[in-house]
Amino acid sequence: xxxxxxxxxxxxxxxxxxxxxxxxxxxxxxxxxxxxxxxxxxxxxxxxxxxxxxxxxxxxxxxxxxxxxxxxxxxxxxxxxxxxxxxxxxxxxxxxxxxxxxxxxxxxxxxxxxxxxxxxxxxxxxxxxxxxxxxxxxxxxxxxxxxxxxxxxxxxxxxxxxxxxxxxxxxxxxxxxxxxxxxxxx
Numbered sequence: 001x002x003x004x005x006x007x008x009x010x011x012x013x014x015x016x017x018x019x020x021x022x023x024x025x026x027x028x029x030x031x032x033x034x035x036x037x038x039x040x041x042x043x044x045x046x047x048x049x050x051x052x053x054x055x056x057x058x059x060x061x062x063x064x065x066x067x068x069x070x071x072x073x074x075x076x077x078x079x080x081x082x083x084x085x086x087x088x089x090x091x092x093x094x095x096x097x098x099x100x101x102x103x104x105x106x107x108x109x110x111x112x113x114x115x116x117x118x119x120x121x122x123x124x125x126x127x128x129x130x131x132x133x134x135x136x137x138x139x140x141x142x143x144x145x146x147x148x149x150x151x152x153x154x155x156x157x158x159x160x161x162x163x164x165x166x167x168x169x170x171x172x173x174x175x176x177x178x179x180x181x182x183x184x185x186x
Contacts, residue, residue: 030176043182079166080120083108
């Protein structure tokens with residue numbers, strides 16, 4: 001019985017980040033900004049293979065955050081009527097074609113139930129972890145010369161909805177990505 005060797009490719013973007021602040025303004029320390037309506041490539045693995053593979057295992061862990069901020073130009077407090085939220089779709093692509101996706105939502109915390117509104121004076125970050133696992137069953141053929149197979153992890157369909165407040169002025173929602181691990185196993 002012959003045993004095949006397992007090959008692993010890893011792409012990590014882990015940086016030593018400062019601790020989140022404990023005094024105002026409370027913001028996320030994550031370095032990669034997510035823009036409303038935008039798309040951001042988070043990691044890429046170029047698996048130029050010299051073998052035939054029937055299954056490719058892809059996994060990823062994405063640390064991300066959303067920060068909900070009151071208007072900065074208003075010196076008085078405002079009432080939070082409806083919490084904000086952020087939607088982000090994380091996708092695996094093979095050679096530019098989407099093969100798997102997961103959508104995750106981060107909702108503003110701190111809105112008690114059965115109360116019409118709460119005081120909104122400080123930025124409120126929330127932290128999320130998206131975990132993805134996918135088996136790509138599309139066979140990779142080897143025809144005597146290595147063919148590139150580029151796997152990409154990206155964030156797309158980014159929707160940043162600001163909190164609704166009681167006064168004129170714009171509350172904001174921002175989103176950021178921190179540490180990312182993307183693993184391909186053959």
